[in-house]
Amino acid sequence: MAEVLLKVKNLSTLFRTEGGVVKAVDNISFEVRAGETFALVGESGCGKSVTALSIMRLIPTPPGEITSGTVEFDGIDLLKLRNREMRAIRGSKIGMIFQEPMSSLNPVLTIQSQLAEPLKIHMKLSSGAANDRAEELVNMVGIPDARARLQQYPHELSGGQRQRIMIAMAMSCAPRLLIADEATTALDVTIQAQILDLMQDVTEQSGTSLLIITHNLGIVARYADRVAVMYAGKLREVSDASDMYAEPQHPYTVGLLRSVPRLDSDKGAPLTPIAGEIPDLTDLPDGCAFNPRCPWAVERCFTDDPELEEISTGKQVACFEHASVALHD
Amino acid sequence: MAAITDPATEWELAPPMSARLRGSLGATYRAARRDKVLAASITVLLIGLFLAFFAPTLARTDYERTDPVNRLLGPSTDHWFGTDNWGRDVFDRTIVGTRLSFLVGVSVTVVSTVIGVSVALVISYFRLLDSIIMRVVDGFLAFPTILLALALISLIGPSVGNIIIALSVTATAGKIRLVRGAVLSLRESTYVEAARAVGVPVPRILMLHVLPNIVSIIIVQATFTLAGAILAEASLSFLGAGVPEYVPSWGNIIATGQGYMQVGFHISFFPGLFLTITVLAVVLIGDSIRDHLDPKLRGRLKTTAHS
Numbered sequence: 184m185a186e187v188l189l190k191v192k193n194l195s196t197l198f199r200t201e202g203g204v205v206k207a208v209d210n211i212s213f214e215v216r217a218g219e220t221f222a223l224v225g226e227s228g229c230g231k232s233v234t235a236l237s238i239m240r241l242i243p244t245p246p247g248e249i250t251s252g253t254v255e256f257d258g259i260d261l262l263k264l265r266n267r268e269m270r271a272i273r274g275s276k277i278g279m280i281f282q283e284p285m286s287s288l289n290p291v292l293t294i295q296s297q298l299a300e301p302l303k304i305h306m307k308l309s310s311g312a313a314n315d316r317a318e319e320l321v322n323m324v325g326i327p328d329a330r331a332r333l334q335q336y337p338h339e340l341s342g343g344q345r346q347r348i349m350i351a352m353a354m355s356c357a358p359r360l361l362i363a364d365e366a367t368t369a370l371d372v373t374i375q376a377q378i379l380d381l382m383q384d385v386t387e388q389s390g391t392s393l394l395i396i397t398h399n400l401g402i403v404a405r406y407a408d409r410v411a412v413m414y415a416g417k418l419r420e421v422s423d424a425s426d427m428y429a430e431p432q433h434p435y436t437v438g439l440l441r442s443v444p445r446l447d448s449d450k451g452a453p454l455t456p457i458a459g460e461i462p463d464l465t466d467l468p469d470g471c472a473f474n475p476r477c478p479w480a481v482e483r484c485f486t487d488d489p490e491l492e493e494i495s496t497g498k499q500v501a502c503f504e505h506a507s508v509a510l511h512d
Numbered sequence: 513m514a515a516i517t518d519p520a521t522e523w524e525l526a527p528p529m530s531a532r533l534r535g536s537l538g539a540t541y542r543a544a545r546r547d548k549v550l551a552a553s554i555t556v557l558l559i560g561l562f563l564a565f566f567a568p569t570l571a572r573t574d575y576e577r578t579d580p581v582n583r584l585l586g587p588s589t590d591h592w593f594g595t596d597n598w599g600r601d602v603f604d605r606t607i608v609g610t611r612l613s614f615l616v617g618v619s620v621t622v623v624s625t626v627i628g629v630s631v632a633l634v635i636s637y638f639r640l641l642d643s644i645i646m647r648v649v650d651g652f653l654a655f656p657t658i659l660l661a662l663a664l665i666s667l668i669g670p671s672v673g674n675i676i677i678a679l680s681v682t683a684t685a686g687k688i689r690l691v692r693g694a695v696l697s698l699r700e701s702t703y704v705e706a707a708r709a710v711g712v713p714v715p716r717i718l719m720l721h722v723l724p725n726i727v728s729i730i731i732v733q734a735t736f737t738l739a740g741a742i743l744a745e746a747s748l749s750f751l752g753a754g755v756p757e758y759v760p761s762w763g764n765i766i767a768t769g770q771g772y773m774q775v776g777f778h779i780s781f782f783p784g785l786f787l788t789i790t791v792l793a794v795v796l797i798g799d800s801i802r803d804h805l806d807p808k809l810r811g812r813l814k815t816t817a818h819s
Contacts, residue, residue: 239709241705241708241709270711270712271711272711273708273709273711274709274710274711275711278710279706279710281705281706281709282702283702286701286703287702287703287706288703288706289703289704289707289720289721289724289725290703290725291725291727292720292724296720300707300710300712300720301711301712304711304712304713305711349706352706352710
């Protein structure tokens with residue numbers, strides 16, 4: 184087993200809003216190993232992005248605040264670093280790609296000046312060297328006519344091309360970890376696949392770990408080695424990606440899998456959506472937050488909140504009834 | 513790609529500073545050719561600037577010397593705009609007044625823009641400083657501009673320098689408020705977050721990622737400040753709080769003429785006309801710049817240019 188690169192332990196992040204305190208990330212722990220692709224899945228508002236921003240320490244404070252936990256990256260606790268030290272890690276050791284390729288690039292600067300920026304800051308390259316490297320990077324992410332592209336402004340590029348530029352920028356200083364926060368959500372499916380293939384290629388070549396944050400189970404199935412399922416700020420299931428599809432052990436994971444069409448399911452069989460709605464994060468139900476929507480819920484689920492526990496090698500589930508939970512009835 | 517090899521569009525793809533300047537001058541020229549109002553406004557301003565620089569040499573009489581024999585003459589070939597109650601040539605005094613108007617207008621605009629933008633950029637990153645400065649700004653903005661300027665001038669004494677200071681204070685307050693709002697909204701944009709995610713330090717983010725994106729707002733606001741300052745200087749001089757009476761200023765020439773409206777209408781009329789046309793031209797240029805810098809409109813211009 185490869186060494187652990189990123190070790191998130193008991194991380195909690197909350198937002199103090201007018202409507203009350205929102206525990207966006209509630210005591211979560213997971214590990215990303217060197218070179219692997221780790222997926223964090225869950226529906227909108229479950230805390231995936233806040234987790235990523237907490238790792239990068241980009242939570243706007245106030246109203247947000249990381250209240251507890253450690254984020255060990257390569258043996259260093261990122262949460263204890265000074266701002267200046269953290270800045271040296273962002274972009275050089277950890278790269279990040281955001282959801283909207285349309286607005287992730289500054290509209291008034293050329294691609295070249297934006298691509299060269301992390302190179303100048305972190306690798307202390309001269310302008311000339313940075314520009315040469317920028318050209319290599321554009322070539323690397325598969326955009327033809329790199330030299331001309333570098334002189335263009337973001338509005339002259341398509342969404343897919345811009346996301347390729349973002350990948351080039353995130354990978355420019357050879358980071359050990361690349362965080363892709365819904366990086367392909369805004370793109371259409373074919374481009375989505377291209378971008379993900381590209382991310383996998385570049386990270387595999389350099390041995391970079393990839394942390395994919397997504398709500399798309401198809402992406403997880405195709406690209407992730409391991410996966411963590413998040414619901415209402417907590418991790419509910421962590422397992423190998425293939426295991427999760429074959430034998431989901433948490434009712435929420437089952438619900439997610441039942442609500443997407445599968446090629447091997449019966450023709451014409453209806454999809455089963457998860458009943459109910461996402462709970463209000465300022466007012467979570469007692470016990471397990473998933474209990475109002477859970478068909479397996481027993482009395483205990485309404486009073487106690489199950490902790491994530493290891494039920495077999497590499498598989499952790501937070502559910503009292505995991506033994507009776509199954510994908511097919 | 514044809515667009516890249518086409519030398520005509522080269523500056524647009526690879527703009528070093530000089531080419532960018534040439535580009536914006538060229539763009540202004542092309543815009544002015546399409547837009548007659550803009551062309552007229554720019555012409556007016558250029559004439560104004562010319563007068564401001566060369567008025568003393570253009571003046572045909574000693575504009576400070578009184579000549580009571582020829583007082584209150586109407587416009588004629590000798591005195592194009594007539595003479596005032598002391599027999600001084602109104603045309604000469606009006607074109608010399610252009611100097612003061614432009615000097616005050618441009619100085620106030622430059623001072624308030626530089627200080628206002630710098631302060632706004634800095635305070636947008638320090639919460640406490642931001643609340644303190646913004647309350648002070650609110651205080652300044654609560655007063656009518658002229659009233660505040662009058663109060664300041666009565667405090668520090670009337671002189672050209674003090675007029676500039678007094679008018680700059682209120683103009684700066686307005687600038688801080690405007691630019692701070694724009695900076696705060698840009699700070700939330702994804703590309704600023706993306707820049708932070710690659711480890712760009714805050715000062716660099718402000719200079720490289722935020723400032724270029726608010727340049728259009730700053731330029732447009734600057735034109736309105738210019739118009740406002742010219743008008744405010746005239747108002748102060750009119751009220752007698754500006755430059756001394758013997759120094760010609762549009763405001764105090766109008767004030768002089770006020771007492772002779774029935775016998776010497778021309779005394780107030782001509783400087784008033786100059787004032788109106790100048791302010792109008794500046795405001796129209798501001799409008800036009802705003803239209804051209806509007807990203808939506810610019811997108812449309814771009815597509816037509818590429819087709």
